[in-house]
Amino acid sequence: MSxxxxxxxxxxxxxxxxxxxxxxxxxxxxxxxxxxxxxxxxEAARTAAADTKRYVLDNLHRLLLEFERNAxxxxxxxxxxxxxxxxxxxxxxxxxxxxxxxxxVAKAKxxxxxxxxxxxxxxxAGYPPVETDLGEFVIQLDHDTPSHIVAPIIHKxxxxxxxxxxxxxxxxxxxxxxxxxxxxxxxxRKQFQASKIGVSGVNFAVASTGRIVIVENEGNNRLSxxxxxxxxxxxxxxxxLPTEDDLALFLPILAGSATxxxxxxxxxxxxxxxxxxxxxxxxxVHLVLLDNGRTDAMASEQRDILKCIRCGACQNxxxxxxxxxxxGYGHVYGGPIGAVLAPSLDFAANxxxxxxxxxxxxxxxxxxxxxxxxxxxxxxxxxxxxxxSWAMFATGATNPNLWRAGLALTPWxxxxxxKASGWAEFRDPPKGQGDFRRWWRxxx
Numbered sequence: 037m038s039x040x041x042x043x044x045x046x047x048x049x050x051x052x053x054x055x056x057x058x059x060x061x062x063x064x065x066x067x068x069x070x071x072x073x074x075x076x077x078x079e080a081a082r083t084a085a086a087d088t089k090r091y092v093l094d095n096l097h098r099l100l101l102e103f104e105r106n107a108x109x110x111x112x113x114x115x116x117x118x119x120x121x122x123x124x125x126x127x128x129x130x131x132x133x134x135x136x137x138x139x140x141v142a143k144a145k146x147x148x149x150x151x152x153x154x155x156x157x158x159x160x161a162g163y164p165p166v167e168t169d170l171g172e173f174v175i176q177l178d179h180d181t182p183s184h185i186v187a188p189i190i191h192k193x194x195x196x197x198x199x200x201x202x203x204x205x206x207x208x209x210x211x212x213x214x215x216x217x218x219x220x221x222x223x224x225r226k227q228f229q230a231s232k233i234g235v236s237g238v239n240f241a242v243a244s245t246g247r248i249v250i251v252e253n254e255g256n257n258r259l260s261x262x263x264x265x266x267x268x269x270x271x272x273x274x275x276x277l278p279t280e281d282d283l284a285l286f287l288p289i290l291a292g293s294a295t296x297x298x299x300x301x302x303x304x305x306x307x308x309x310x311x312x313x314x315x316x317x318x319x320x321v322h323l324v325l326l327d328n329g330r331t332d333a334m335a336s337e338q339r340d341i342l343k344c345i346r347c348g349a350c351q352n353x354x355x356x357x358x359x360x361x362x363x364g365y366g367h368v369y370g371g372p373i374g375a376v377l378a379p380s381l382d383f384a385a386n387x388x389x390x391x392x393x394x395x396x397x398x399x400x401x402x403x404x405x406x407x408x409x410x411x412x413x414x415x416x417x418x419x420x421x422x423x424x425s426w427a428m429f430a431t432g433a434t435n436p437n438l439w440r441a442g443l444a445l446t447p448w449x450x451x452x453x454x455k456a457s458g459w460a461e462f463r464d465p466p467k468g469q470g471d472f473r474r475w476w477r478x479x480x
Contacts, residue, residue, distance in 0.1 A: 041356065041364040041392040052191050056183075056361045059190045060352040066296025067349060067402065074288045074298050085289055086406040089343035092276050093334065099243040099276050100325070106246025111308035113322045120152035120328050127154060127235070127268055128161045130322055134266045135232035137162040142228055144260040145169035145252070146237030147185060147346060148270040148326055150368045154235070165235065166227045168256035170220050177204045183362035183370065185348040186294045191361050224256070234260040234318070238271035239345075240286060244279045247307050248323065251290065251300040258304060267318040269306070272326050274342040286345065293347035293404040329381035338380040338412045343405045344373055350399035350409060356392050365389060372399035372409045379416055387423070390416035 071078040092099060104114050117123035131141065141158055143149070143165040155176075158165045167176040171188040175181065177200045182188030189197070194213050202209040207219030236257055240249040248269055250257050261267045277286060291297040310317035333342055351357045351371030362370030367378040367386055375393055378386035390413045399409045433439060 041360045041389070051193075052361070053359065055193055056191055057358045059187065060358055063187075063294075063296050064349070064352040064402070067293055067352075070292040070296045070298060071289065074292060081285060081289055082404055082406055085285055085345075085404055086343065088277065088282055088285070089345075089405045090340075091278065093274070093339060093342055096273070096276070096334065099278065100273060103241055103243040103246055103276060104325075106244065107241075107248075107308075107323060108246070110246045111311070111321065112246065112248075113320065115322060115324045117324050117326050117328070120326075123152045123270065123324050123326050123328070124154060124157040126324055127270070128157055128163070130266065130268055131158070131161065131163045131233055134320065135163070139163055139232040140227055140230050141165040142231035142234045142260040142264055143167050143172075144234070144236040144250075144257040145172050145188070146235065146270055147182075147368060148237050148272055149235060150182060151328065152270070152326065154270070163233065166224070166231070168224050168227065168260055169252075170217065170254060170256075173220055173224065174200055177201075177206075181363065182368075184351060185346050185362075185369070185371075185373070187348070191363070228259045228263045231260075231264045233266045233268065234262075234264040235268045235270065236261050238269050238275055238323075239290070240277050240283065241271060241275050242278075242280050242283070243276050245307075247280070247305050249283065249287075250304040250306065251287065251302065252304075253295070253297075253301040255302060258302060261304065261306060262317050265318055266320045266322070267306075267309075268322045268324065270324045270326060272328075273330055274344075289404045290345050290347050293345075293349040293402070333377075333380040336380060337415050338376055340407050341373070341376045341380055341409075341412060343407055344377065345405060346373075347404055348373075349402040349404065353398040353402050355394055355396065355398075360392075365392065372413075376407075376409055376412045376416065379420075383419070387416075387420040390414075390420060 068078070071081070075081040107114055115126045117126055131139070141163050143155070145167075149155070155165050155167075167173045169188070172182065174189050174192065174197050180189075184190040194211055194216060197216055198209050198211055201207050201216060201219055206223045207216075210216060210219075236250060238248045239251050241247070242249065248271065250261070250269075252258075261269075277283065287303060288299055291300045306321065309319055309321045330342060333339060348371075350373050351362070354372050357364075357371040360370075362374070364370065365374045365378070367374050367389070369377045372393060375389045378389050393410070393413050395410050395413065397410050400407065403409065431438070
């Protein structure tokens with residue numbers, strides 16, 4: 037386990053760890069029975085999904101251009117963003133052209149917007165975002181960050197949510213989940229009515245029709261994308277499917293893997309802005325196609341990680357994730373998917389995450405698109421070792437003078453390093469056992 041994840045896991049309260057383990061096991065146990073009820077052969081369905089996503093990656097350039105052409109024909113305004121900064125600049129620019137300062141932005145759940153840290157940019161620009169997904173709403177009230185791709189408050193219980201709602205004047209304290217949901221519904225309804233701009237993510241984008249597809253269970257996506265005058269969707273460039281026929285496979289395999297459902301409560305097919313005499317829907321639909329390191333990942337040995345459909349099944353089954361939750365990884369994407377995707381998008385900042393794994397292989401067994409996560413973790417470990425401390429060790433170990441100096445300084449530097457890194461917070465630093473060279477000389 038990497039030092040970052042290990043330290044967090046050891047410091048995480050016992051009750052929090054128990055909640056994460058219980059919730060992930062509950063969903064993991066429902067996965068296979070649900071998929072078996074939908075597909076005659078779940079393994080064949082996984083193979084078909086993996087083949088489709090491999091086809092998408094093999095033809096990504098062509099499919100992106102096909103999708104762009106059809107989306108524009110539907111009235112969607114398409115924007116390309118090379119990195120997070122360009123994506124934020126584009127979205128803020130749309131807000132400034134579309135609404136006066138301090139207009140509310142109704143924001144649906146989106147990992148892509150978490151990835152680019154959009155909320156901070158919107159606040160700074162004077163367009164306060166309001167998270168409308170129930171879990172993300174709690175996260176925002178608590179100034180917290182999501183700890184799971186699908187269930188952002190998997191680390192919290194209803195008592196914590198009740199205290200958050202009471203503190204933020206969302207409603208009086210209650211421990212009844214239904215009453216808490218109604219409090220959030222009443223509070224957020226006013227935000228939807230006041231919002232001028234809505235922001236969402238994208239689950240799938242269909243190249244042949246130019247439509248975007250969003251799945252959810254709460255209905256907040258529907259309101260975020262239709263009540264405001266302007267809808268802005270943010271999508272990683274890998275989210276494509278060739279045709280709408282592919283949705284018959286991907287919608288149930290996503291729902292079964294993510295939440296143990298045969299299908300999500302809502303499936304939204306967004307074609308474009310309102311047309312002609314239509315009275316409902318946004319006047320403008322913008323789509324930001326986000327690269328942010330994905331092109332580089334396409335050219336790497338971790339290319340297959342871009343097949344990911346963000347179901348969270350690998351998180352639910354992973355023993356390391358269950359011990360540390362997503363927060364332990366220090367990145368938007370935690371768990372096995374994060375241990376590969378984060379360093380694939382930004383290796384320098386996340387080079388230690390591939391070590392946050394037992395390499396048990398459970399993540400690959402449950403992945404609906406058969407991503408070989410353990411193999412990629414091993415490759416990234418090799419890359420990290422070659423570029424990091426082991427390269428320094430090899431240099432010192434092959435130079436007698438450096439080696440002797442290192443031995444002399446190790447007891448002193450080791451203690452300082454252990455304390456500075458946090459390693460010694462839960463461990464006693466190793467103590468020297470004497471001078472082997474002197475012992476050897478005395479007996480030579």
